[in-house]
Amino acid sequence: MKSVLITILTTFSFFPAQTLDSLINKKADMIIKSALTEQIGYQLLEELTELGGRVSGSASSLSAINWAKLKMEELGLANVYLQEAMVPHWVRNDIESAEIRFKKIRMANRSLNIAALGGSIGTPAEGIVGNVLEVKNFKELETRKAEAKGKIIFYNRAFDNTNVNPFISYGMAVDQRVFGAIEASKYGAKAVIVRSVTSKPDNTPHVGVMRYADSLAKIPACAIGVQDADFLSGMLKTDPDLQISIKLNCENLPEIMSYNVIGEIEGSEYPDEIIVIGGHLDAWDKGSGAHDDGGGCMQSIDALLLLKAVGYTPKRTIRCVLFTNEENGSGGAEAYADSALKSGEKHIAGIESDRGLGTPRGFSVTADSLTLKKMNSWLPLLNKSLIDWIRPGGSGADIGKIKNMQAYIGYVPDSQRYFDYHHSANDTFDVVHPREMQLGSASMAILLMLISEYGI
């Protein structure tokens, strides 16, 4: 890019903001400046990610919950409290290893980069050793079910990097991880190894939840880095009788109490009309859950603080909810939704940030067409922080449980890198860009202000 001849883009003047209150317009500008200057959400995320993994029910998850409550109080949110929610208590523990024992090829045992999937049982202390059946999908497994008994099933269907939207690729590959153990157990397999569901061709295992069926034997399940998956697949072609040994000492303990963290700014005119914003504070433990979803939680707190920072007094109550246990149970979302239903509180809209921390692109909204039209009339303001569109679509797993809202809103940032990090040791604070994250805080703060001011 030329150094002298600067061509200023016209990003900011495209939509005339004639129909919007000029004070609100000014506040939107102030929100963006404050977001980019103070970087409160980004700083909070740095603190949060220093507290360690946040698997539901873990001690470090409880530390994060207590830290978040204290932060909300210190930073001046009202009615801060912890809301109880029972959650699964799966523990990774300290042993997870796998190695190939070659039969035909004259090579020493070769270790593999694996990690237990969330919810998996462990192996016996001496490990599990077995021959391997590689399949691409459940249909192939069914076709070859006669070969499955006593084997380790190796699911090796790759993430399809040809989709523009990586969430589609994720949806196309993740059944191996979630239901792979059930399908394998049907045919008497003894364990499952699943190719990591990721867009990045490195060797980091990407974990995530897996499930068992009560009627079937539970067998251990782990993710394998994609480079090792390719290596293993190659070796199986020349040495089909090779064996793999797996050792895991993860375990499922009894359900345990966890908590949603809640704080708010009370509405000045319609305090009984509630707008919720949130993400999930629990996260898989191999990284520090920066993109998924510590950052979404910190953006949610940040959005409320930005409204306070610019001196905006909301007409309606704006509530921040950091949900527990999104990753493996939805205990937090159910507890919040149940409580909202019982109390009869009127929830008018919810915003969820749980698609990573890229630059803002749009909002995906479940609402009637009139509501969508109203929200689209706000694009002039939202475009200031790089929201280019509001479209019908899904919102998020946590706010989605709340009954009878007028609008369920998912914040949609750029997602091209998201599955490079997702559920893995790659998801750390250093892969978050402060400007990209903070523009997300600003976008959601502006939308909260608009809903609070004009209703929905």
Added chain:
Amino acid sequence: MKSVLITILTTFSFFPAQTLDSLINKKADMIIKSALTEQIGYQLLEELTELGGRVSGSASSLSAINWAKLKMEELGLANVYLQEAMVPHWVRNDIESAEIRFKKIRMANRSLNIAALGGSIGTPAEGIVGNVLEVKNFKELETRKAEAKGKIIFYNRAFDNTNVNPFISYGMAVDQRVFGAIEASKYGAKAVIVRSVTSKPDNTPHVGVMRYADSLAKIPACAIGVQDADFLSGMLKTDPDLQISIKLNCENLPEIMSYNVIGEIEGSEYPDEIIVIGGHLDAWDKGSGAHDDGGGCMQSIDALLLLKAVGYTPKRTIRCVLFTNEENGSGGAEAYADSALKSGEKHIAGIESDRGLGTPRGFSVTADSLTLKKMNSWLPLLNKSLIDWIRPGGSGADIGKIKNMQAYIGYVPDSQRYFDYHHSANDTFDVVHPREMQLGSASMAILLMLISEYGI
């Protein structure tokens, strides 16, 4: 993000593509799949960035030019040739250092992270030693001109990170770098140190072109990393008489011949109507010019190859031009524009990629309102590769020189990280994301196809 409950975004179905030819629609899908699968542009960029720095007139720049010509031929472009252009020949050479010599503070000399600005003269072999006058802008310098004589002027105005569009922040700070030596020389200063114009708070110097006035003494000019700029500013507060010594052996040699690299696909119906796509192959030398602008060049080649890969035969001629000498002279752009004017070739539109390799956002277009309206009718197809808008605005420094085109089009990717890398050692292949870059190739290929098919 929830592992099981996948909410598919509706990104692809928002704009109905009813008015567009279904074959073109299908080709657009094929272009995107091919771009993300084959990643030709990304692979070419890896090769290019291994060839070293590409400052205009340098031996390694000539290697890159010859490499690019060979690649165009190998990959099947037509009428490949090198077009002569005289360019400045500035050489960094091997000596660039600076250190603080404290007077009041009892500290050993402290070295500073500096790099000569492009076009700067060197210092005498023994270096320049001087006291320091820190200013924020030319106005402050004028006010304090009585203090400037014999001093080293330290321009320390920071990049304003509160603008949503970092190009605006760049435009607000870059005068220090480009014109700082001229302004300082007016008042008898002996050298210039300029705070790096960057959004990233690290200590890497960000260079770029600087200018002299023929009527004034030429004085050496260098960039300093922003951490060292802050350190120096702090030290000056307690030790205002500290001195800095600077040694540079960069030099300006006589103008030298360089070349634009040109290749094309000839139009089948209107071969005389030319659509240009390009970027600039020259780059500053501290990094490897991946984002600025090797990537834009490789996307331009890739766009033509994608059209060939999907079997699209353009009605109009599509020409790829890799311009030389954008960074410090525009010699390549002028040579191309002059040649086009003399030959009488009819150029109907030009696309330039020179804003980095982020995820596509839009196209910024200089054209009449009818042309803009026509291009906006193509958004359904362009949106497939994440182009959300087409807006009036500037295009690019290279295609901007071509006379009488109907449309001057700038490709606009996400720019939040661009000035972290720009003109510095940070601008390397490893900070390019393949999916983001390849979606840019696809966006431009689709736009080329539309212009070629329907005119403009």
